[in-house]
Amino acid sequence: MIIAIDGPAGAGKSTIAKEIAQKLGWVYIDTGAMYRAVALCILSQGIDLADTNTITAALANIQIKISHINKNQHIFLNKEDVTNKIRTSEISNAASTIAAISAVRDNLVQLQRTLAHTTNVVMDGRDIGSVVFPNADLKIFLTASLAERTNRRFKEQTENGKIVEWNKIFSEIELRDKADCSRVDSPLIQAEDAILVDTSNLTADMVVDHILQLAKDKVGVQFD
Numbered sequence: 001m002i003i004a005i006d007g008p009a010g011a012g013k014s015t016i017a018k019e020i021a022q023k024l025g026w027v028y029i030d031t032g033a034m035y036r037a038v039a040l041c042i043l044s045q046g047i048d049l050a051d052t053n054t055i056t057a058a059l060a061n062i063q064i065k066i067s068h069i070n071k072n073q074h075i076f077l078n079k080e081d082v083t084n085k086i087r088t089s090e091i092s093n094a095a096s097t098i099a100a101i102s103a104v105r106d107n108l109v110q111l112q113r114t115l116a117h118t119t120n121v122v123m124d125g126r127d128i129g130s131v132v133f134p135n136a137d138l139k140i141f142l143t144a145s146l147a148e149r150t151n152r153r154f155k156e157q158t159e160n161g162k163i164v165e166w167n168k169i170f171s172e173i174e175l176r177d178k179a180d181c182s183r184v185d186s187p188l189i190q191a192e193d194a195i196l197v198d199t200s201n202l203t204a205d206m207v208v209d210h211i212l213q214l215a216k217d218k219v220g221v222q223f224d
């Protein structure tokens with residue numbers, strides 16, 4: 001079975017999806033990490049992010065692998081564990097740029113479909129319910145106001161000891177939303193049959209409980 005969770009940057013997708021997978025005993029797959037790993041590889045080779053042809057050609061030598069270690073997703077780029085390296089704002093922006101390239105998407109969508117072949121998954125991203133798994137058992141479109149999403153990123157980064165500016169985070173998320181929503185191939189949209197969950201005024205626990213209840217009521221998922 002597949003639960004697809006899509007939505008804009010900072011809506012809480014990964015926190016929520018991870019917790020739901022944990023509660024159900026399913027596998028959590030963060031597809032954004034795949035786009036981030038490709039972006040890291042492209043940047044580290046000094047390839048211009050606007051050079052679609054060179055990026056497309058480079059894909060032949062990019063191997064992305066997902067493993068779960070102690071229930072946490074680890075992402076490997078050509079055998080190197082890059083799980084932590086991909087969490088910078090430079091990579092966030094580059095991932096959004098290369099995610100507009102169809103060849104990149106085709107590659108990663110294929111990998112995402114393969115990963116769900118043999119196991120139940122909770123997968124988060126931008127196009128999981130609309131493109132990757134149009135027949136997903138349950139589709140959630142998770143969102144929150146831009147200000148609230150900025151607050152969360154600001155808190156997260158500050159707690160990690162980073163010195164960041166609220167306004168800068170706000171503009172970066174706004175820009176990334178625009179890029180993700182306006183690209184031609186698989187833009188961020190709410191699938192017709194996706195259920196909208198606005199998390200602006202909800203705690204993570206409330207959102208998790210709400211989605212688990214939907215999974216139980218709508219698709220008969222059993223959990224303790």
Ligand code: DC
Binds near residue numbers: 009036092099127
């Ligand atoms: O979820 P994230 O912030 O880690 O994703 C990074 C970028 O990757 C995001 O700006 C858009 C892209 N992405 C995508 O296009 N499709 C997905 N399924 C997941 C992420």
